[in-house]
Amino acid sequence: MVAAHNEKDGRQRILSAARSLFGSNGFHQTPMVDLAGAADVSVGQIYRLFKSKEEIIAALVRDHADQWCNDMAELRQRLDAGGLSVERTFEEVLLYGIDEEEDGLAFDIMAEAFRNPAVGETIGDMCARFREFIRYFACAANERLTGDALDAAEDLVLACLFGLNHRGLSRPRIGTAQTAQRSARMIVAALRVS
The missing domain is CATH 1.10.10.60 (Homeodomain-like)
Structure with missing residues (x-):
């Protein structure tokens, strides 16, 4: 023991x-x-x-994904209970994705994912888990989303998450909270007109 x-x-x-x-x-x-x-x-x-550094990176990604999925499950419960609006739900998702303290690590993991198929597979698995929650949140914004439109919504939100995770390089003009809030509004508005 x-x-x-x-x-x-x-x-x-x-x-x-x-x-x-x-x-x-x-x-x-x-x-x-x-x-x-x-x-x-x-x-x-x-x-x-x-066994290797790649296995350490995979463990870092899995641990991060586990925590994030737990947090998104909690967001889903709060959304379903009426404790969060769909805009605030997306804002929370985006805030979680914007981790300015770990920009360097995120860049290095992404670069390694392109060089190393095992790390790339781990990132792909992580995204597959996130898609379930993103799909649910997208349907909460627009229950008419189906098929290709829903798949595109997942891709859009994932792209936003990946991009916002690296926003520090662009020398942002507004703070993290304001970026997440305004981006969430834009995402929800786009989902509602799809």
Whole structure:
């Protein structure tokens, strides 16, 4: 039992250190020895828990996707209960997607997804999970959405999420909250006329 707890704790420390180091130094520029030092584990323990850096990235993406899906499930419940408007629901989704502190990590993961099919597959799986929630929220904005129009709505919202996640490069003129609020209004308005 203690060994399982230590393994879980070591895994979490490795992922936390990887999130920080990969985000600031880059995935390929972070040696395993630096990751081990930051996580306060041995390089051997890293390789006992993860086969490669790619597996660490996949774990980071899966952990992030799990948390985000839990949060979107909560948004869905609040929307269904009347605690949120559809505009506010999309605003919350967009706010979650705009993580300015992890811009570097997100860029590095996306770049690795294009180079490495396993990482790309993990990102694709993550998006498939998000699509279910996005589809539901889109139908809440316009119950007449079906077929290609609904598929296009999913693509549009996912594209907005990916783009807004990297908005820091464009030197935005308005704050994160205002961007999410106005973007959510635009998305909902577009969905309603589709």
